[in-house]
Amino acid sequence: MQNNSKKWFVLTSIGEILFFLLLWQVLSITSWFPTYVSSPVEIFSRIGEMFADGSIYPHVGISLYRTILGFLLVVLIGTVLGMLAGFFKPIGNFFDPLISFFNPIPKIALLPVFLVWFGVTDVTRILIIFTSAFFPCFIATLDGVRNINKLYLWSAENMGASKFKMLWRIILPAALPKIFDGWRVALALTFVMMFSSEMIGTSTGHGLGFMILNADSYGRVDIVLAGVFIIALLGFIFDRLLILLRNRVLWWSER
Amino acid sequence: MSSIWQLIKKYQSLILVVVVWQLMALSGLFSEQLFPGIEKIAIVFLELLPTSDLWSNIGITLYRILAGFALAAIVGVPLGIAMSRSRTFDNIMQPIFTFGYPVPRVALYPIFVLIFGIGSGSKIFTIFLECIFPIVVNTYYGAKRVNILYIWSGQNMGADKRKLFWRVFLPGAMPSIFTGFRIALPIGVVIAVLTEMISSSNGIGYLLTYLSASLSQSQVLAVVVYISLIGYALDRLLLYVRNRFVYWS
Amino acid sequence: MTENEIAAGGSPLGKEKSAIKINKVRKVFTRNDEEIEAIKEVNLDIKEGEFVSVVGPSGCGKSTFLHIVGGFIDKTSGEVIVNGKEVNKPGPDRGMMFQESTLYPWLKVDRNVAWGLEVQKLPKKEIKERVEYFLKLVGLWEFKNNLPSELSGGMKQRVSLAKVLAFNPEVLLMDEPFGALDSQTREMMQAELQRIWSESRKSVLFVTHDIEEAVFLSDYVVVLSKRPSTVKEVIKIDLPRPREISIRKSYDFVDYRNKIWDLLHEEQNVKQLRGV
Numbered sequence: 028m029q030n031n032s033k034k035w036f037v038l039t040s041i042g043e044i045l046f047f048l049l050l051w052q053v054l055s056i057t058s059w060f061p062t063y064v065s066s067p068v069e070i071f072s073r074i075g076e077m078f079a080d081g082s083i084y085p086h087v088g089i090s091l092y093r094t095i096l097g098f099l100l101v102v103l104i105g106t107v108l109g110m111l112a113g114f115f116k117p118i119g120n121f122f123d124p125l126i127s128f129f130n131p132i133p134k135i136a137l138l139p140v141f142l143v144w145f146g147v148t149d150v151t152r153i154l155i156i157f158t159s160a161f162f163p164c165f166i167a168t169l170d171g172v173r174n175i176n177k178l179y180l181w182s183a184e185n186m187g188a189s190k191f192k193m194l195w196r197i198i199l200p201a202a203l204p205k206i207f208d209g210w211r212v213a214l215a216l217t218f219v220m221m222f223s224s225e226m227i228g229t230s231t232g233h234g235l236g237f238m239i240l241n242a243d244s245y246g247r248v249d250i251v252l253a254g255v256f257i258i259a260l261l262g263f264i265f266d267r268l269l270i271l272l273r274n275r276v277l278w279w280s281e282r
Numbered sequence: 283m284s285s286i287w288q289l290i291k292k293y294q295s296l297i298l299v300v301v302v303w304q305l306m307a308l309s310g311l312f313s314e315q316l317f318p319g320i321e322k323i324a325i326v327f328l329e330l331l332p333t334s335d336l337w338s339n340i341g342i343t344l345y346r347i348l349a350g351f352a353l354a355a356i357v358g359v360p361l362g363i364a365m366s367r368s369r370t371f372d373n374i375m376q377p378i379f380t381f382g383y384p385v386p387r388v389a390l391y392p393i394f395v396l397i398f399g400i401g402s403g404s405k406i407f408t409i410f411l412e413c414i415f416p417i418v419v420n421t422y423y424g425a426k427r428v429n430i431l432y433i434w435s436g437q438n439m440g441a442d443k444r445k446l447f448w449r450v451f452l453p454g455a456m457p458s459i460f461t462g463f464r465i466a467l468p469i470g471v472v473i474a475v476l477t478e479m480i481s482s483s484n485g486i487g488y489l490l491t492y493l494s495a496s497l498s499q500s501q502v503l504a505v506v507v508y509i510s511l512i513g514y515a516l517d518r519l520l521l522y523v524r525n526r527f528v529y530w531s
Numbered sequence: 532m533t534e535n536e537i538a539a540g541g542s543p544l545g546k547e548k549s550a551i552k553i554n555k556v557r558k559v560f561t562r563n564d565e566e567i568e569a570i571k572e573v574n575l576d577i578k579e580g581e582f583v584s585v586v587g588p589s590g591c592g593k594s595t596f597l598h599i600v601g602g603f604i605d606k607t608s609g610e611v612i613v614n615g616k617e618v619n620k621p622g623p624d625r626g627m628m629f630q631e632s633t634l635y636p637w638l639k640v641d642r643n644v645a646w647g648l649e650v651q652k653l654p655k656k657e658i659k660e661r662v663e664y665f666l667k668l669v670g671l672w673e674f675k676n677n678l679p680s681e682l683s684g685g686m687k688q689r690v691s692l693a694k695v696l697a698f699n700p701e702v703l704l705m706d707e708p709f710g711a712l713d714s715q716t717r718e719m720m721q722a723e724l725q726r727i728w729s730e731s732r733k734s735v736l737f738v739t740h741d742i743e744e745a746v747f748l749s750d751y752v753v754v755l756s757k758r759p760s761t762v763k764e765v766i767k768i769d770l771p772r773p774r775e776i777s778i779r780k781s782y783d784f785v786d787y788r789n790k791i792w793d794l795l796h797e798e799q800n801v802k803q804l805r806g807v
Contacts, residue, residue: 035373036377133513136475136509140494143494143499262386
C-alpha cells in the first residue's frame with residue numbers, strides 16, 4: 028500500500044513534468060508564447076552544450092562552493108550555539124534579546140552594507156548567506172533543546188550522566204528532529220541568498236547568479252532559463268540529500 | 283535601582299553590541315564613511331523621516347508586498363483546502379509542491395521582468411510565487427489535521443456539508459492557515475527588497491542600492507533600520523489580525 | 532412512549548418498544564490488502580429508557596461498534612434500527628458523546644451548547660432556554676462565557692453532556708466519555724450522569740472498559756468477546772435505583788463486578804499472558 032502510493036506519486040510527477048514540457052514546447056512552436064521565451068528543446072540543448080564544452084562548470088563550481096561553505100558554517104555555528112544556549116541558562120539569557128532584536132531584520136537589506144565594507148567578494152556573499160540562514164537554524168535548535176521532555180534529562184541525571192554526556196547522548200538525539208527542520212529552512216535560504224548575492228553588484232566573475240544576470244543583459248533568455256533550471260535542480264537535489272540524511276539518522280522518528 | 287540593574291543584566295548582550303560598535307567607530311581604525319557611530323545613523327534616520335523620497339518608496343514597496351501576499355493568500359488557501367479534501371486533486375497538485383518547495387523560485391525573476399516589465403508586476407508575481415508555497419503547505423496540513431471528532435460531532439447534530447465546512451472545518455484549520463501567513467509575510471518583505479535591489483527604479487530596495495553607491499554607510503544603515511521597521515510592523519499587524527480571528531489559541 | 536411520559540418518569544424497564552435494535556452487524560476492515568474481521572456478529576435489543584453498557588477485552592472493537600451505531604463508519608453487513616427506522620448515516624436522533632471533548636475551541640461554552648440547536652434552526656428563545664436549562668443541569672451555568680480551553684477535563688465533559696442532551700436526541704451513545712478523567716472525577720461524573728439520566732430517562736448505549744462504571748450505571752451490561760467480536764453474555768444488573776456511590780461496597784455489586792471480571796479474563800486469557 029505504502030509502496031504503491033509512492034510509486035503512484037513518482038509516476039504522476041513524471042507524467043506531469045512531461046506534460047508540462049510538452050505543452051510548453053507546443054505553445055512555443057505555435058508561437059502562442061512570446062517569442063523571447065525559449066522552448067524546452069532550446070533550453071535543454073543549451074544546457075547540453077554548456078556541459079559539453081565545459082563552460083558551465085566554473086559557474087556551478089563556484090556557486091556550489093559558496094553555498095556549501097555558507098551552509099556548513101551555519102550548521103556548525105548555528106547548531107552548536109543553539110544547543111549551548113538551550114542547555115545552559117545563562118548562555119540562553121545572553122542570546123535571547125539578540126535574537127529577538129536581529130531576527131526580524133530582513134537580512135537581505137544588509138547586503139549593501141556588506142558590499143560597502145567588503146566589496147564584491149566571497150566574504151560578502153558568504154556573510155549574507157550566513158546572516159540569513161543562521162537564525163532559523165539557531166532558533167530551531169534552541170527550541171528543540173528547550174522543549175525536550177524533562178523526564179529524559181532527569182532519568183539521565185539519575186543514572187549519573189555528566190553534563191557533556193547528556194548534551195551529546197540525550198539532548199542532541201532528542202532535539203535532532205527539530206534541528207533538521209531548521210537545517211532544511213536554512214538550506215533553502217542559502218540557495219536564495221547565493222543566487223541573490225551573485226546577482227547584485229557583480230560586474231565580472233563566475234557563479235550561476237552572475238551567469239543569469241549576464242545572459243539577461245545580452246537578451247539570451249535560453250541561457251537565463253538554463254541557469255534557472257540548474258539552480259532549481261541543485262536546490263532540489265540538496266534538499267533530497269538532506270532528507271535522505273534525516274531518514275538515515277532519524278529512522279526512529281516518524282514522518 | 284535594582285530594577286535598572288536587572289534590565290541591564292537582561293539586555294547585556296544588546297548593550298555589549300552597542301558598546302563594541304561605538305568603540306570601533308571611535309577607534310579611528312575605519313573612516314567615518316565606512317563605520318559610522320550609532321548617533322550618526324540616528325541623525326540620518328531622522329533626516330530621512332520628513333522626506334517624501336523615503337515615504338513614496340516605502341509606499342511602493344508596501345504595495346508590492348501586500349499585493350503579492352494577498353494574491354498568494356487568495357489563491358493559496360482555497361488551493362490547500364481543495365487539496366486536503368479531494369484525493370484526485372491532491373495527487374495532481376502534490377508533485378508541484380513537493381518538487382517546487384526547495385527550489386529558489388526567485389531565480390525566475392529575470393524572466394518575470396521580461397514578461398511583466400520592470401515595474402511592480404514582476405515583483406508582485408515573484409512575491410506571490412514565494413509566498414504561496416508556505417501558505418498552501420500549511421493550509422493543507424492544517425486542514426488534514428482538523429480533528430475528525432469535531433466533524434463527527436457536527437454531523438451527529440445534523441449539520442449539512444455547507445455548515446460543516448464553514449462552521450467546523452474552516453475554524454478548525456484557521457490556526458494553521460495563519461501559521462502559513464506568518465511564515466509567508468516576512469518572505470514577502472525579503473523578496474520585495476531583493477527584487478527591487480536586483481532591478482528597479484523605485485521602492486525601498488532601490489533606495490538602498492542607490493544610497494550604497496554613494497558609499498555612505500550611515501545612510502545605508504538608516505534605510506536598513508526603516509526596512510526592519512516595515513518588516514516588524516507588518517508582522518505585528520498580522521499578529522493582531524490573527525489574534526482577532528484565532529482568539530481561542 | 533411520548534416525551535411527556537418520559538419526563539413524568541414512567542418506569543423504563545419492561546417496556547416492549549425497542550429504542551435501538553442491532554441485527555447481525557458485522558464489520559471487516561481492509562488494511563494493507565488484508566482483511567481484518569473486527570466484529571463477527573452482534574445482535575442487541577435496547578428498549579426505551581434502558582441504560583445498556585458494553586464492555587469487552589482491549590481492542591475488541593467496542594468503539595468501532597458504537598461508531599457504527601452512530602453512523603460514522605460503515606458496517607459490512609447487518610442493520611441498525613433506531614426507533615423503528617434503519618439508519619446508515621449520522622443524525623440528530625442519536626446524540627453522541629466521545630471520550631475526547633468535541634467542544635469547538637473557538638466557541639464559548641453557551642455557544643457550544645447552542646450549536647446543535649442552531650443547526651436544527653430552533654427559535655432563538657427556545658435555544659436560550661434550553662442552553663440555560665441544560666447548563667444548569669450539569670452545574671456549569673456560571674461558566675457560560677468561558678472558552679473550553681479554560682475548563683478542566685471533567686468540566687468539558689459535563690458541557691459535552693449538556694450539549695448532547697440539549698438537542699434532545701432519542702437515544703444517547705457514549706464512547707468511554709469519562710475514560711480520560713482521573714478516577715475521583717470519574718466517580719463524580721458517574722453519579723452525575725446517573726442523576727441526569729434518571730431525570731431524562733433517555734435510552735443510553737454506553738461503551739466503557741471500566742467494569743465498575745458499567746455495573747454502577749447500567750440496567751444491562753453486554754460483554755463482548757475478543758476480536759472478532761460477538762456478544763458473549765448479557766447480564767442484567769438488578770440493583771435498586773437511585774444508586775449511591777457507597778453501593779460499590781455492597782455484596783451484590785461486588786458479585787456483579789466479579790462475574791464480569793471473570794468473563795472478561797476468560798477472554799483475555801491471563802494465564803497465557805503470565806506464561807503459566
